[in-house]
Amino acid sequence: MADAPETAGYLIAPNPKAPRLTRAVMGTDQFGQPTEISVVEERPLTIYLNSREIVTAMTIGDHPVYLALGFLLNQGMLQPSDKVTGVDYDEELEVVVVRTEAQTNHEEKLKKKTRTSGCAVGTVFGDMMEGLDGVTLSKTAVRTSDLYTLAHKINRTPSLYLEAGAIHGTVLCQGAQPLVYMEDVGRHNAVDKIAGWMFQEGVSAEDKVLYTTGRLTSEMVIKCALMGIPVLASRSGFTAWGVEIAQQVGLTLIGRMRGQRFVCLSGEERLVRDADPHSIPQEPRKQGRKGGETA
Amino acid sequence: MADAPETAGYLIAPNPKAPRLTRAVMGTDQFGQPTEISVVEERPLTIYLNSREIVTAMTIGDHPVYLALGFLLNQGMLQPSDKVTGVDYDEELEVVVVRTEAQTNHEEKLKKKTRTSGCAVGTVFGDMMEGLDGVTLSKTAVRTSDLYTLAHKINRTPSLYLEAGAIHGTVLCQGAQPLVYMEDVGRHNAVDKIAGWMFQEGVSAEDKVLYTTGRLTSEMVIKCALMGIPVLASRSGFTAWGVEIAQQVGLTLIGRMRGQRFVCLSGEERLVRDADPHSIPQEPRKQGRKGGETA
Numbered sequence: 047m048a049d050a051p052e053t054a055g056y057l058i059a060p061n062p063k064a065p066r067l068t069r070a071v072m073g074t075d076q077f078g079q080p081t082e083i084s085v086v087e088e089r090p091l092t093i094y095l096n097s098r099e100i101v102t103a104m105t106i107g108d109h110p111v112y113l114a115l116g117f118l119l120n121q122g123m124l125q126p127s128d129k130v131t132g133v134d135y136d137e138e139l140e141v142v143v144v145r146t147e148a149q150t151n152h153e154e155k156l157k158k159k160t161r162t163s164g165c166a167v168g169t170v171f172g173d174m175m176e177g178l179d180g181v182t183l184s185k186t187a188v189r190t191s192d193l194y195t196l197a198h199k200i201n202r203t204p205s206l207y208l209e210a211g212a213i214h215g216t217v218l219c220q221g222a223q224p225l226v227y228m229e230d231v232g233r234h235n236a237v238d239k240i241a242g243w244m245f246q247e248g249v250s251a252e253d254k255v256l257y258t259t260g261r262l263t264s265e266m267v268i269k270c271a272l273m274g275i276p277v278l279a280s281r282s283g284f285t286a287w288g289v290e291i292a293q294q295v296g297l298t299l300i301g302r303m304r305g306q307r308f309v310c311l312s313g314e315e316r317l318v319r320d321a322d323p324h325s326i327p328q329e330p331r332k333q334g335r336k337g338g339e340t341a
Numbered sequence: 342m343a344d345a346p347e348t349a350g351y352l353i354a355p356n357p358k359a360p361r362l363t364r365a366v367m368g369t370d371q372f373g374q375p376t377e378i379s380v381v382e383e384r385p386l387t388i389y390l391n392s393r394e395i396v397t398a399m400t401i402g403d404h405p406v407y408l409a410l411g412f413l414l415n416q417g418m419l420q421p422s423d424k425v426t427g428v429d430y431d432e433e434l435e436v437v438v439v440r441t442e443a444q445t446n447h448e449e450k451l452k453k454k455t456r457t458s459g460c461a462v463g464t465v466f467g468d469m470m471e472g473l474d475g476v477t478l479s480k481t482a483v484r485t486s487d488l489y490t491l492a493h494k495i496n497r498t499p500s501l502y503l504e505a506g507a508i509h510g511t512v513l514c515q516g517a518q519p520l521v522y523m524e525d526v527g528r529h530n531a532v533d534k535i536a537g538w539m540f541q542e543g544v545s546a547e548d549k550v551l552y553t554t555g556r557l558t559s560e561m562v563i564k565c566a567l568m569g570i571p572v573l574a575s576r577s578g579f580t581a582w583g584v585e586i587a588q589q590v591g592l593t594l595i596g597r598m599r600g601q602r603f604v605c606l607s608g609e610e611r612l613v614r615d616a617d618p619h620s621i622p623q624e625p626r627k628q629g630r631k632g633g634e635t636a
Contacts, residue, residue, distance in 0.1 A: 069581040073596075073604040076485075076618040081604060088559055088580040104559060104582075190371075212556045212578030231558055231580055261507045263526055264383055264399060283507030285383040285526055286364040287399075301368075302506075309368040309376060323371040 052202050058226045058243065062209040067106050084210045088231050094143040095123055106206070106213070106230050109239045110135045114142035116242030117235075120269050122177050126245065178268065181295050183276040184252035188298060191321035193279060195222040196257055197303055201329075205229060207259065216240055218275075219255040233260035237269050244273065251275045262288045262301055271295045277316065279303055284311060305329035347498050353521045353538065357504040362401050379505045383526050389438040390418055401501070401508070401525050404534045405430050408525075409437035411537030415529075415564050417472050421540065473563065476590050478571040479547035483593060486616035488574060490517040491552055492598055496624075500524060502554065511535055513570075514550040528555035532564050539568065546570045557583045557596055566590045572611065574598055579606060600624035 053059040061067070071085045089107040093100045093114045100123065105113060111133045118124035129147040136142075196219050206213050206229045214233035218226040218240045228239040237258070244251065251274035260266065262284035268291060270278040278292070279300040289311045292299035298313030306326035310317060348354040356362070366380045384402040388395045388409045395418065400408060406428045413419035424442040431437075491514050501508050501524045509528035513521040513535045523534040532553070539546065546569035555561065557579035563586060565573040573587070574595040584606045587594035593608030601621035605612060 071579075071581060071584050071606060073606040074609055075605075076601055076603050078614055083604060085579060085581045085584065088582040210578070212558075212580055231556075261526075263507075283505070284366075284380060285507055286366060286380045287383040289366050289368075289380065306371055308371050309378060310370075311366060311368040314369055319373055 052199070052204060055223045056203075056225065056227060058228070059203060060205040060207075060215070060227050060229050061108070062204055062206045064108065067108060067206060068210050086206055086210045086213050086231060090140055092139075092141045093117055094141065096143075096145055096149060103235060104231060105235050109228065109242070110142050112228075112239040112242030112246065113230075113235055114144050114242065115245050116238030116240065118144060119241050119245055120234075120238055120272060122272075175268065177272055178291070178295055181271050181274070183271065183274065183296055186253050186276055186316065187318050188255060188277050188316050189318045189320050190323075192222040193255070193300065193303070193308070194306075194321050194326050196224060196255065196279075197281070200224055200227070200257055203227060214258070214260045216256065216258040216260070218244070218249075219257055220253055224257070225254075233258060234265065234269070236260075237266065237273075241269070241273050255279060258282075261285070262292075262299060264288050264291055267291045267295075267297065267299065271297050276313070279308075347494070350518045351498075351520065351522060353523070354498060355500040355502075355510070355522050355524050356403070357499055357501045359403065362403060362501060363505050381501055381505045381508050381526060385435055387434075387436045388412055389436065391438075391440055391444060398530060399526060400530050404523065404537070405437050407523075407534040407537030407541065408530055409439050409537065410540050411533030411535065412530075413439060414536050414540055415533055415567060417567075470563065472567055473586070473590055476566050476569070478566065478569065478591055481548050481571055481611065482613050483550060483572050483611050484613045484615050485618075487517040488550070488595065488598070488603070489601075489616050489621050491519060491550065491574075492576070495519055495522065495552055498522060509553070509555045511551065511553040511555070513539070513544075514552055515548055519552070520549075528553060529560065529564070531555075532561070532568075536564070536568050550574060553577075556580070557587075557594060559583050559586055562586045562590075562592065562594065566592050571608070574603070 068084045068086055070082050073081050073083055075081045087106055088104050090102050091105050091110055091113065092102045095118055114133065130144060131147050132145045134143045200217050205215060207215055213229050213231055214236050215227060215229045216236035217224045226240055226243055228236040230236040254275045255277040256270050256275045258280045260280065261282045262280050264285060264287040267278060267288045277298040281303050284301040289299060292312035296313055298316045299311040300308050301311060302309050305328040306323040363379045363381055365377050368376050368378055370376045382401055383399050385397050386400050386405055386408065387397045390413055425439060426442050427440045429438045495512050500510060502510055508524050508526055509531050510522060510524045511531035512519045521535055521538055523531045525531040549570045550572040551565050551570045553575045554577065555575065556577045557575050559580060559582040562573060562583045572593040576598050579596040584594060587607035591608055593611045594606040596604050596606060600623040601618040
């Protein structure tokens with residue numbers, strides 16, 4: 047089958063054949079027969095900001111530098127204006143060290159908050175909400191014909207998901223073109239890798255669409271807004287708070303996008319409904335998004 | 342329709358009609374028509390251990406006391422032997438305070454580790470791995486006929502998942518009987534609520550099966566092993582490290598369980614294959630597990 051057109055136009059597409067990302071695992075099926083299954087890897091990656099250990103993330107292990115940068119950015123520990131002087135990745139130690147020109151006050155802030163709260167998770171989440179006050183998203187229109195094309199292309203792009211399942215994908219798109227398709231065991235990692243790539247490459251956010259296979263929870267919506275991307279679409283569902291935050295920040299939120307169907311929960315004013323949904327085929331039940339199906 | 346038989350034998354079944362757990366959200370569908378959708382809530386819950394703030398978890402908000410106890414247990418901050426003198430839940434503040442007889446050395450340990458690592462996530466994960474050394478799981482047999490019955494019953498149990506989607510379920514089972522069915526926006530919360538319930542009720546783990554709708558990642562396998570439950574089954578996929586840990590601790594790990602299909606990745610010796618898979622109907626494609634489908 048012609049694979050090439052499916053990854054045409056991508057700047058980064060998944061590399062499902064990369065040996066480090068999957069492993070053959072032996073099991074027995076329902077008949078007691080041995081069966082070999084291609085399974086995604088999951089590795090710890092410890093992220094440092096200068097001399098400070100920040101977090102150990104569980105990841106498939108590709109794009110560790112983008113993951114580290116994006117995590118720090120999306121947690122507000124690194125600002126887009128910060129000067130990164132170097133990023134060192136040690137594959138053996140499974141460590142990434144991000145170095146900034148000057149110790150940022152975010153490190154001080156984290157230190158202080160950590161003392162009072164005991165765990166950065168809650169603290170950082172509070173910080174992310176605070177960061178939303180400064181967010182203004184561009185009014186860029188988005189055509190439903192482009193959204194349908196994106197979903198169609200992404201669903202047919204060779205990926206670890208299609209290869210091995212048990213993984214989430216997030217894709218940075220522009221118009222009808224998927225640009226950067228990241229996957230990871232944690233859907234937040236996939237988003238963080240995109241944020242890291244955008245930071246490293248100096249890519250603007252205001253004309254982009256973020257597409258994800260995962261659910262649209264509050265944290266997903268917050269990350270998208272903090273990244274400055276005005277449109278977030280998913281084939282999965284959403285939570286009430288996710289919808290509420292999208293409405294507050296004026297983000298266009300589209301859920302349950304499958305075949306001709308979708309629901310717009312927020313930011314309807316950006317949608318240009320130029321496609322006739324009847325002209326879009328229903329998603330075939332066996333079209334490939336496996337979600338746990340196995341041969 | 343007869344709902345009663347579907348929840349027969351449950352000690353705790355989901356309560357999809359509870360008003361606090363879902364909210365009607367307005368959106369527009371692919372034709373631009375207004376549509377009202379029932380969506381799960383997501384609320385912050387801040388957990389304290391004595392005077393120490395530990396974490397803010399995002400949760401649907403049911404069973405906050407079980408969630409707090411289970412989180413602390415599964416993170417190794419509370420030991421099964423610790424004497425809990427009280428658990429206070431303040432619905433308005435969205436706070437749970439777990440009080441122990443004496444300040445445990447886990448609080449000291451956490452304080453120390455927090456200073457060196459900056460975030461409890463990485464630290465705590467390390468602790469969880471350490472905790473596995475002491476785990477010995479019972480040799481209890483598990484019949485495949487019981488597993489098929491469990492999957493059949495659970496898939497037909499009225500739940501928030503069937504009602505609103507975008508949620509994960511985890512079910513504590515014994516033999517062919519589902520006992521406690523917890524749901525949450527985060528699958529780890531659902532497991533933690535079960536751990537909290539078992540602790541509070543003094544329920545033993547060695548003859549139980551844990552069934553989950555979510556993926557079998559390393560953290561999921563670790564939690565199950567730490568809880569002392571020898572069998573973990575899921576309708577979803579698994580990661581290579583999840584399988585590896587299950588093999589190390591001798592846990593029976595079953596993935597991709599749908600209709601007559603399943604794969605056993607570890608702990609085959611507990612399986613009594615007393616069911617003929619051919620006698621089990623294939624899972625109908627439209628049978629109700631929606632995964633984002635909407636009317």
